[in-house]
Amino acid sequence: MNISSVISFLKKYPLLVLVVISSVVLAIVFAVQNSREKAETMENAPVSATVPVHEPAIFATNSNGERIVTTTTTISSDATGTGSAGTTTTLTAAPMPEFQTVDDDYFSDALFIGNSRTVGLSMFGSMPEDTTFYATVGMNIYDLMDSSAQIPPEEGPEQSFKSLISEKQFGKIYIMLGINDLGTGTSESFAEYYKNILDQIHQKQPDAIIYIQSIINVSASRDAQGDLVNNASINEKNALLKELANNDTIFYLNVNEVLVDSNGCLNSDYTSDGVHLGGSSLPIWEDYLYTHAIVK
Numbered sequence: 001m002n003i004s005s006v007i008s009f010l011k012k013y014p015l016l017v018l019v020v021i022s023s024v025v026l027a028i029v030f031a032v033q034n035s036r037e038k039a040e041t042m043e044n045a046p047v048s049a050t051v052p053v054h055e056p057a058i059f060a061t062n063s064n065g066e067r068i069v070t071t072t073t074t075i076s077s078d079a080t081g082t083g084s085a086g087t088t089t090t091l092t093a094a095p096m097p098e099f100q101t102v103d104d105d106y107f108s109d110a111l112f113i114g115n116s117r118t119v120g121l122s123m124f125g126s127m128p129e130d131t132t133f134y135a136t137v138g139m140n141i142y143d144l145m146d147s148s149a150q151i152p153p154e155e156g157p158e159q160s161f162k163s164l165i166s167e168k169q170f171g172k173i174y175i176m177l178g179i180n181d182l183g184t185g186t187s188e189s190f191a192e193y194y195k196n197i198l199d200q201i202h203q204k205q206p207d208a209i210i211y212i213q214s215i216i217n218v219s220a221s222r223d224a225q226g227d228l229v230n231n232a233s234i235n236e237k238n239a240l241l242k243e244l245a246n247n248d249t250i251f252y253l254n255v256n257e258v259l260v261d262s263n264g265c266l267n268s269d270y271t272s273d274g275v276h277l278g279g280s281s282l283p284i285w286e287d288y289l290y291t292h293a294i295v296k
Contacts, residue, residue: 096247097247097251097294098294099291099292099293099294100291100293100294100295101290101291101293102290102293102295103290104128105128106172106290106293106295107127107128107130107131107172107289108128108130108131109170109171109172110131110132110170110171110172110173110174111132111133111134111164111165111170111172111173111174111208112127112131112132112133112134112135112174112176113134113135113144113161113173113174113175113176113177114133114134114135114139114174114175114176114177114213115135115136115137115138115139115140115176115177115179115180116135116136116137116138116139116276117176117179117216117275117276117277118133118135118153118176119133119135119136119137119153119154120276120277120279120282121133121135121277121282121285121286122135122152122153123152123153123154123155124279124282125282125283125285125286126282126283126286127286132151132164132168132170133151133152133153134149134151134161134164135149135153136149136150136153138180139177139180140177140178140180140181140184141177141178141181141190141193141194141197142181142184142193144161144177144197145161145162145197145200146161146162147160147161148160148161149161151164165201165204165205166204169205169207169208170205170208171207171208171209172208172209172210172211172293173201173205173208173209173210173211174211174213174253174289175198175210175211175212175213176213176214176215176216176255177194177215178190178194178215178234178237178238178241179215179216179229179234179275181237182228182229182230182233182234182237183228187233187236187237187240188240190237190240191237191240191241191243191244194212194241194244195244198210198212198244198250202249202250208249209249209251209294209296210249210250210251211250211251211252211253212241212242212244212245212250212251212252212253213253213255214238214241214242214252214253214254214255214256215234215237215238215241216234216255216256216259216266216277217231217234217235217256217259217260217264217265217266218230218231218234218265218266218274218275219265219266219267219268219271219274219275220261220263220265220268221268221274222266222273222274222275223265223274229275231264231265235264238254238256242254251294253288253289253292255285255288257288258284258285258287258288259277259281259284259285267281269281270284
């Protein structure tokens with residue numbers, strides 16, 4: 001079709017041409033408006049709708065450090081109908097644990113889980129002979145569930161952790177892990193994964209008292225090296241670990257309070273490498289455990 005033919009067609013059917021042009025314009029306007037509405041919907045959508053948020057379980061505490069527990073009371077109408085139905089929610093403080101001093105028998109059904117620090121406690125400490133130790137050099141929280149270790153450490157036959165907690169029931173379980181996790185993830189992700197491990201252990205050991213031992217700080221000279229192994233990171237993780245204790249089945253033991261100096265660093269008299277306790281200082285750790293026990 002040449003230009004003259006197009007001009008002739010436009011003159012002959014002007015109304016039809018106007019209708020076609022109007023339809024095209026309206027279609028364009030509708031498409032643009034629809035696109036804007038979709039963009040605004042995406043922009044205003046809550047983050048949780050597209051990005052899952054994972055947070056470690058924490059327990060609120062009051063000014064005295066006591067855990068806050070939410071309790072709900074249901075109020076029903078009485079027989080005369082004069083009462084009012086509904087619920088009231090109050091916050092009460094759960095008492096802090098009352099630690100007691102125990103003797104060797106308390107640890108006869110205890111399981112200690114840990115890294116090289118716990119290996120040292122097993123090999124050079126004086127815990128009762130029937131205490132079970134599951135510990136390896138370099139152990140971390142992320143590898144625990146799929147790990148295997150010699151029981152006792154570096155001496156006995158090897159056994160997987162899953163089989164250990166599935167085949168034998170323990171009365172107490174002590175955990176000290178974290179020094180080898182300082183360079184992995186964030187303190188929040190560490191605490192979240194730690195809680196996941198606690199849940200799995202509790203599922204297999206429902207009657208056991210679980211103790212979270214604080215990550216022992218390092219000495220001032222080791223802290224001054226300025227790498228990932230530092231007390232600021234350890235303290236941050238310990239603060240989150242403390243929040244995982246519910247003071248019912250899980251308890252937090254601040255071992256550091258008898259091991260650090262006035263500056264919050266591992267006492268240099270207790271260590272030769274700035275990280276591990278020497279044999280002569282292991283009794284300080286042990287005495288703390290003997291005097292900080294839950295008896296049910």
